[in-house]
Amino acid sequence: MKITKFKRIAAAIAAVAAAFGIMAGCGENNDAPDWSKLDIDVTQAASEIAKATKFDAEMVDLDADQITMSYGGDIRSADELGVTAAGGASAERVIVAKCSGGTADTVSEIKALFTDLAGTYAEYAPEEVPKLNGAVIVERGSYVFAVVTSDAEGAAAAIDAVCGK
Amino acid sequence: MTYRSHGIRILKLYRSVLAAAAAAAVVAGSSSCAVFADAAVITGRGSVIRKAATFQSSREDSQIAVSPAAVLPSEYSILGEGAPPMLDVIDIEPRETTVDPRTLDPNYKPPYDFSAPVPELAEPVGDDYFDDALFIGDSRTEGMRIYGKKKGYYYSQVAFTIGQVLTKKIIYDPEDDEKKTVIDYVEKYKDVYKKVYMQFGLNECGGSVQWLRTVYEHVLETLRGVLPEGTPIYIQAVLPVTHEAELKSPYGITNEKIDNVNRMLAEMCESGGYYYLAINEPFMDEETGELNASESPDGIHMGGPGVSRQFDYIKSHVVIRDMWDWGDGEAETEPALPSEEIGEGS
Numbered sequence: 404m405k406i407t408k409f410k411r412i413a414a415a416i417a418a419v420a421a422a423f424g425i426m427a428g429c430g431e432n433n434d435a436p437d438w439s440k441l442d443i444d445v446t447q448a449a450s451e452i453a454k455a456t457k458f459d460a461e462m463v464d465l466d467a468d469q470i471t472m473s474y475g476g477d478i479r480s481a482d483e484l485g486v487t488a489a490g491g492a493s494a495e496r497v498i499v500a501k502c503s504g505g506t507a508d509t510v511s512e513i514k515a516l517f518t519d520l521a522g523t524y525a526e527y528a529p530e531e532v533p534k535l536n537g538a539v540i541v542e543r544g545s546y547v548f549a550v551v552t553s554d555a556e557g558a559a560a561a562i563d564a565v566c567g568k
Numbered sequence: 569m570t571y572r573s574h575g576i577r578i579l580k581l582y583r584s585v586l587a588a589a590a591a592a593a594v595v596a597g598s599s600s601c602a603v604f605a606d607a608a609v610i611t612g613r614g615s616v617i618r619k620a621a622t623f624q625s626s627r628e629d630s631q632i633a634v635s636p637a638a639v640l641p642s643e644y645s646i647l648g649e650g651a652p653p654m655l656d657v658i659d660i661e662p663r664e665t666t667v668d669p670r671t672l673d674p675n676y677k678p679p680y681d682f683s684a685p686v687p688e689l690a691e692p693v694g695d696d697y698f699d700d701a702l703f704i705g706d707s708r709t710e711g712m713r714i715y716g717k718k719k720g721y722y723y724s725q726v727a728f729t730i731g732q733v734l735t736k737k738i739i740y741d742p743e744d745d746e747k748k749t750v751i752d753y754v755e756k757y758k759d760v761y762k763k764v765y766m767q768f769g770l771n772e773c774g775g776s777v778q779w780l781r782t783v784y785e786h787v788l789e790t791l792r793g794v795l796p797e798g799t800p801i802y803i804q805a806v807l808p809v810t811h812e813a814e815l816k817s818p819y820g821i822t823n824e825k826i827d828n829v830n831r832m833l834a835e836m837c838e839s840g841g842y843y844y845l846a847i848n849e850p851f852m853d854e855e856t857g858e859l860n861a862s863e864s865p866d867g868i869h870m871g872g873p874g875v876s877r878q879f880d881y882i883k884s885h886v887v888i889r890d891m892w893d894w895g896d897g898e899a900e901t902e903p904a905l906p907s908e909e910i911g912e913g914s
Binding site for chain 2 (some may be wrong): 452456459460461463465469472473474475476477479488489491492493494523524525527528
């Protein structure tokens with residue numbers, strides 16, 4: 404009898420604990436951003452990330468024609484591209500891509516582009532290679548953010564900021 | 569036609585007059601001082617001689633002919649038999665001044681001189697000049713593309729070399745969904761470009777200048793072959809680098825080597841009929857010939873202000889069709905280009 408009562412009390416405590424656990428879990432899920440609903444202007448996002456990140460060279464927002472000619476052949480899977488980049492011999496750039504069909508292909512394309520650029524820069528301007536190899540690449544919902552900079556921490560914070568985190 | 573100044577008697581002015589004249593000439597510009605006395609005589613010797621001297625001196629200072637009349641007191645403006653005693657008269661040997669008779673025609677247009685850099689315009693062209701301009705080049709052209717904020721077509725890449733214009737696929741063509749070489753892309757859209765600006769030589773200046781010329785000429789001839797006849801091609805001189813950039817260059821780039829490349833480019837333009845743009849000159853330190861460190865963040869590539877100056881130079885150094893004589897029938901065979909542009913010779 405006592406044992407049965409004890410089991411009932413233990414079960415009740417376990418149930419309460421489980422309920423708290425579930426509720427706690429739900430609470431966490433509610434705090435996490437739902438990136439699937441993220442909707443941003445890629446051009447504006449690239450520009451804002453560039454402004455909030457430290458770069459060695461002067462950064463400029465590229466227009467649509469420049470982006471198509473320079474990136475259209477390398478980043479084919481993206482629906483939209485926003486790019487802010489440095490001129491001259493600098494490899495620094497911010498790429499924001501919108502990919503409604505999934506981000507995996509775009510991430511692969513961007514990584515391949517940066518690997519290719521690193522090969523070009525290896526002899527031409529070796530100081531740029533670590534920036535390319537250590538580029539910040541983040542996926543958020545249907546967007547990919549890629550930042551070539553020595554200020555990785557600043558870039559990550561800037562990406563969070565434009566995503567509203 | 570030859571004008572012979574028979575028995576011109578130079579009237580030597582007294583020191584006081586000379587001093588006053590020289591002082592005035594200094595005001596007009598030091599270069600006019602040397603010919604001032606010559607022009608003063610002409611004032612009193614008739615229109616033919618005045619013309620001869622005018623043409624003779626116009627190479628250096630077109631204001632010379634009018635300086636004496638404006639400077640000398642009126643009583644000395646006409647010098648002749650009744651010259652006042654304060655003037656001495658001396659004789660000099662007759663001399664000949666050859667003048668191209670066509671220069672007497674107010675509508676005269678000189679032939680374009682491909683052996684010289686593109687001369688400066690009195691009034692620069694506007695930014696819309698670049699709307700149909702094609703720029704092909706290396707990272708410095710990349711800087712012009714990004715920092716210049718000028719419309720136009722920029723086919724450039726970091727570490728790009730002149731030979732890669734024909735071989736490296738750097739431009740994405742959305743119509744064919746593939747990357748193309750610059751030459752293939754230019755050929756496909758050849759009617760779009762009304763003038764071409766080339767900027768190469770920095771990435772190649774560590775090697776053989778003769779080899780660079782061979783490759784450059786081959787690329788230019790290929791470009792001419794695909795572009796409409798008469799499309800002007802400008803060759804930009806290689807800009808200097810800073811002293812610090814010389815020291816740390818892994819390719820041994822020096823301003824001396826850049827100068828060698830630029831000499832070659834000028835010769836290439838003369839022999840090939842291309843327009844040589846001495847765009848390096850405003851960026852060279854007068855004493856050292858180096859790029860001023862303030863112009864460039866990395867000692868090689870221009871920042872925004874430097875690129876702006878590059879475009880300003882280009883805008884004020886355009887070959888205008890109507891200013892030059894292009895030879896028999898050449899103008900008539902010109903393709904339909906905007907009226908303010910020149911289309912011959914390149």
